[in-house]
Amino acid sequence: MSGKNERILIIDDDGFIRMALTEAVSSWGYETHAAESIAAGTKAFEEFEPSIALIDVELPDGSGIDLLKKLKEANPELVAIIVTGNVDVAHTVAALRAGAHDFIGKPVRLEELEVTLRNAVETRKLRREVKAARRERAVALTFDEIIGESPAMQKAKELARRVADSDVNSILLQGETGTGKDLFARAIHFASDRAKAPYLAINCAALPATLIESELFGYEKGAFTDAKQRKEGLFEQAHGGTIFLDEIGEMELPLQAKLLRVLENGVFRRVGGLKDIKLDARIIAASNQDLKRAGEDGRFRSDLYFRLSVIQVDIPPLRERGEDVMLLTELYIARVNIKRKQKPLKGLTPEVERIFRTYDWKGNVREL
Template sequence: MSYQLATREPVAPAPDARAGDVGFETVVGHSRPFREAVEFARKVAQRRLTTVLIVGETGTGKGLFARGIHYAGPHADQPFVAVNCTAIPGSLLESELFGHERGAFTDARARKRGLIELAGSGTLFLDEISELPLALQPKLLRALEERRFRRVGGVDEIPVAARIVAATNVSLEAAVADGRFREDLFYRLNVLRLRIPPLRERGEDVITLARLFIEEFAGEQGLPIPELADDAIHLLLSHRWPGNVRELKNVVQRAVVSAEGGVLRAADLSIVPRERDRIQTPTPGYTIGIPPDGRALDQIEAEAIRITLEITGGNKSQAARILGISRPTILRKIRRYRIAAPSRRAPDAEEGGS
């Protein structure tokens, strides 16, 4: 199918969705760069007619954010129409997007409304916008600037009521430099630019997402939910994830099937740890920032424990091992710094009673 038309999404809010999360309840991640992207997307969602350009590597969740912006906005009850610019042949795309009048071309036996009209005052999501044929680009630019367009073969000016959200996983700047994308359209789209960070910049989110997908797939297959072994955590954090969340999802799906004895180990993860794909830092996967005006060592320690607990899904023994301290020590520090349990807890066999 080349495009989808939906007025409602069949998604149930996550159990820990907070009020105000509407539209983004299925978007998972606690890392700072990711939360910043969600916050920005939420603000953008409120400003209804603004065009948004979502940029990010393949598999980072641009599609999820486009839906999130629609469903978090004031016109969530209007249609969300997604069209992938690569999925429809260039020759058909114009009449798909803008519609046509009867007799506009040989096969045009009846008037047809285009996707931009079907979106009503909802959202038209133009995915892989870099692939929009050059010949169509001026027409989209005019629709964005004047908020009017004509159907193919038509003379009537039809107002554009929908918000346009475009996404790309390739550099539009490079496409402009190559003459494949019009500069004027690029500037028009690039006003509100939402960048979705790649997974390797999202630290402990890798583990949070891995646990989420483990639960999902194990549930689907009727398998017990395996624990993540230390070596699996390390490998997940050190991989570069060129395919981002989509790649993680696939890797986890296979691993859940191959895990034995209730433990998912590094050997179950079909990740090829190619040297050039590994993050070149001694503590891969996350960073703790120190602002120029300094920061108390206690605060840094508390943040390190919080991040590690997020990574281990709340398993304190595992967190203590990763940090190279004893279990009583970590328990003491958790109390001292009043560190709350992370939002998604993994079962922790050793925790009983504490």
């Protein structure tokens, strides 16, 4: 079994037990840290940032159950396992009410502990997946579902397909409003080896800079007035997956600088945090602006543009896609007819077809 990426904090006042548990848990592939009291455990929790904690009930400076409550308040995502020499109903109920995932009796049997930890890891993984799924509500999308047979659209889809299969960690989608940049981002994600991990999106034009920063980076408890507890940002929630930064051209320059450092160094810190966290997510950025020109005008960081545009997919406007206008029109008429209670629509009159083919479509597919 591999405990890669999982940190386990062991809190027990018995030095021999701490040593034995640390040695066993480390041998199973977990990163471990041990503490002998509530005070030491609290300090280690803040510095070590464990995902799982093994907590003895009876500690020299207080109750392990009280410590459990405190740690769960600071990080509700923590998976806690109570270790006790007195497995009775009262202790069990108190531990479960305090938020314990499970409990183990002393003397600790290593075979039982290994299974319990494996279950704890799976529980944490499932919680993260459910949380991400609720947030993203992303529907799987393939490139075949993006309608378009024009040479310009085929060229864009082919490049996007190749990018999806690559190990490139940052991609720029450039196109006018309404051209389908969000569809391309989702298709790239679901065509990649990251498809089973979260796909999370944020619109940089819809939120103020301070909120975008806390949404992306997360924050520590007490980082600002309303930070009542630690929160994971999208950089953490999207672990192994994809983050879609829509309308990145609207992001303020100071935040652009912070994003650039993340892309260059592959690590980030929560707002108010002191510890570097490794980034494992593909960044797909999109803009309806000419970011190269915006960089020359000082409205967008040129170094961030060059970092993002190593692979740039240009999505053509509808007016340059020829007969795709009619393909899309037929699709939308078919969709309307599914819901329509009156006589089905047969299609467009020749005059309307002529207008559609020559219309400028400034709003692109969204306008259609």
